[in-house]
Amino acid sequence: MTHTFHAGAFITEAGDSIPDVTVAYQTWGSPEARRRAASGENVVLVCHALTGDADAAAWWPGLVGPGRIIDPERHLVLCANALGSCYGTTGPGTLDASGRRLGSRFPRISVRDMARLHARLLDHLGIGRVALAAGGSMGGMQALELALETDAVDRLLLIGMGAEHAPWQIGISEAQRLSIRADRLWRGGDFAPEAPPEAGLAAARAMAMMLYRSPALYAERFGRRPQASGAASDGAAPFQVQSYLRYQGDKLAHRFDAGSYVALTHAMDSYDIARDRAPEALEALTAEALCVGISSDLLYPPEASCDLAARLPHGLYAELDSAFGHDAFLIDFEALDALVRPFLHDTGFLP
Numbered sequence: 001m002t003h004t005f006h007a008g009a010f011i012t013e014a015g016d017s018i019p020d021v022t023v024a025y026q027t028w029g030s031p032e033a034r035r036r037a038a039s040g041e042n043v044v045l046v047c048h049a050l051t052g053d054a055d056a057a058a059w060w061p062g063l064v065g066p067g068r069i070i071d072p073e074r075h076l077v078l079c080a081n082a083l084g085s086c087y088g089t090t091g092p093g094t095l096d097a098s099g100r101r102l103g104s105r106f107p108r109i110s111v112r113d114m115a116r117l118h119a120r121l122l123d124h125l126g127i128g129r130v131a132l133a134a135g136g137s138m139g140g141m142q143a144l145e146l147a148l149e150t151d152a153v154d155r156l157l158l159i160g161m162g163a164e165h166a167p168w169q170i171g172i173s174e175a176q177r178l179s180i181r182a183d184r185l186w187r188g189g190d191f192a193p194e195a196p197p198e199a200g201l202a203a204a205r206a207m208a209m210m211l212y213r214s215p216a217l218y219a220e221r222f223g224r225r226p227q228a229s230g231a232a233s234d235g236a237a238p239f240q241v242q243s244y245l246r247y248q249g250d251k252l253a254h255r256f257d258a259g260s261y262v263a264l265t266h267a268m269d270s271y272d273i274a275r276d277r278a279p280e281a282l283e284a285l286t287a288e289a290l291c292v293g294i295s296s297d298l299l300y301p302p303e304a305s306c307d308l309a310a311r312l313p314h315g316l317y318a319e320l321d322s323a324f325g326h327d328a329f330l331i332d333f334e335a336l337d338a339l340v341r342p343f344l345h346d347t348g349f350l351p
């Protein structure tokens with residue numbers, strides 16, 4: 001069930017004010033787990049990735065659920081839709097009192113802003129400590145920033161991300177935003193809520209899907225077999241991968257807001273755990289952190305996770321050997337579970 005937290009006005013790192021911020025969040029937990037949560041010993045905050053939402057049990061079923069490493073029978077599990085997203089938390093797609101999208105009136109935000117809003121939600125819920133903060137990609141970035149901002153996190157599970165957005169990731173984000181910008185320039189400015197799905201967002205997603213999977217996976221799934229029916233733009237029989245990318249683009253354009261995509265990719269581009277922080281602030285981090293690199297991740301190569309582990313005072317590195325690429329954290333659950341369990345046992349999260 002989705003809950004709503006009316007967080008009031010929020011001042012971003014850049015100093016902009018967002019009035020009347022709303023946060024959509026979900027919780028899972030048995031009555032016993034909820035009773036124990038007051039001590040903070042069993043609270044788990046799950047943070048979602050770029051196009052995710054607060055329904056962690058839906059998109060992370062291999063890690064969140066009865067008998068999983070994050071188990072509502074023993075843990076109070078919390079997941080909030082991130083600031084700037086479009087699944088119930090305030091973002092560019094939020095409608096103002098006159099029914100217009102905030103659009104470009106929504107200010108530039110950072111991952112640190114997302115984390116600070118999570119901290120405000122935890123405070124609102126009376127949660128003083130987080131036993132485990134976990135996430136992949138943008139989710140891991142939020143979890144780590146929360147730990148650095150509050151030092152209220154005891155353990156971190158950080159998958160498929162590094163200590164900052166390097167030129168490689170920034171360039172990939174910018175190329176996608178240019179696609180959205182081109183479409184919007186052609187169509188003219190911000191859009192009414194009922195505007196059709198944006199082709200620029202669909203093209204951006206198609207580009208992203210090339211970085212979310214791996215060449216081996218595409219070779220295995222698509223090969224060079226032309227599509228039986230239909231024709232590609234050049235009239236030739238389309239290859240399976242072409243129709244897959246068109247499909248994935250359209251699928252996202254129907255469920256996600258292009259303004260959120262721009263806001264969140266800009267936020268990730270500003271992500272840098274050392275930015276505006278003294279070295280001592282990183283050294284003071286008390287959380288035990290498992291940094292998981294994905295062997296076939298083209299977006300955040302495993303070296304980024306390895307570097308992150310080395311820069312955290314209690315950082316450990318582990319590599320997920322998977323052909324699924326960056327999205328392996330959302331797909332390859334059996335391998336991920338086997339990799340993560342020892343850390344959770346060794347740090348006392350799991351018995």
Ligand SMILES: CC(=O)SCCNC(=O)CCNC(=O)[C@H](O)C(C)(C)COP(=O)(O)OP(=O)(O)OC[C@H]1O[C@@H](n2cnc3c(N)ncnc32)[C@H](O)[C@@H]1OP(=O)(O)O
Pocket residue numbers: 048049051052053059240241243244245247248251327330331
């Ligand atoms: C529903 C949500 O994800 S929103 C809330 C949470 N979301 C998130 O956290 C975002 C993260 N989730 C994701 O990125 C994805 O859901 C993942 C990575 C977990 C899985 O990706 P999926 O797109 O589901 O799987 P995959 O990449 O294998 O694609 C399968 C789809 O492509 C279609 N497809 C496969 N090959 C082709 C082809 N050649 N041509 C056209 N379509 C194709 C399949 O029919 C299937 O369609 P479906 O999505 O309607 O079932």
Ligand SMILES: N[C@@H](CCO)C(=O)O
Pocket residue numbers: 049050051052136137138212327
């Ligand atoms: N493919 C996932 C992960 C991106 O890091 C998403 O769309 O959110």
